[in-house]
Amino acid sequence: MIFQNIKEIGKKKGMSISAIEKKAKLGNGTISGWKNSSPTVEKLGAVAKVLGTTVDELIKGETE
Numbered sequence: 001m002i003f004q005n006i007k008e009i010g011k012k013k014g015m016s017i018s019a020i021e022k023k024a025k026l027g028n029g030t031i032s033g034w035k036n037s038s039p040t041v042e043k044l045g046a047v048a049k050v051l052g053t054t055v056d057e058l059i060k061g062e063t064e
Contacts, residue, residue: 001059002038002039002044005057005058005059005061009051009053009058013051017032020047020051024046024050026046026047031047044059
């Protein structure tokens with residue numbers, strides 16, 4: 001769910017998962033790993049900052 005939300009928000013902003021990881025200073029494949037495990041709050045916060053959104057939106061889905 002979190003991975004899919006990040007992917008969708010990134011797509012709307014023209015950013016790939018790889019680009020999001022680089023800007024958030026995360027290792028390659030980190031976000032994809034969240035399909036099967038939960039990310040830390042710090043890592044989610046970094047991704048939210050890169051995407052210009054909130055951690056809540058990453059977890060629950062983007063609000064329209």
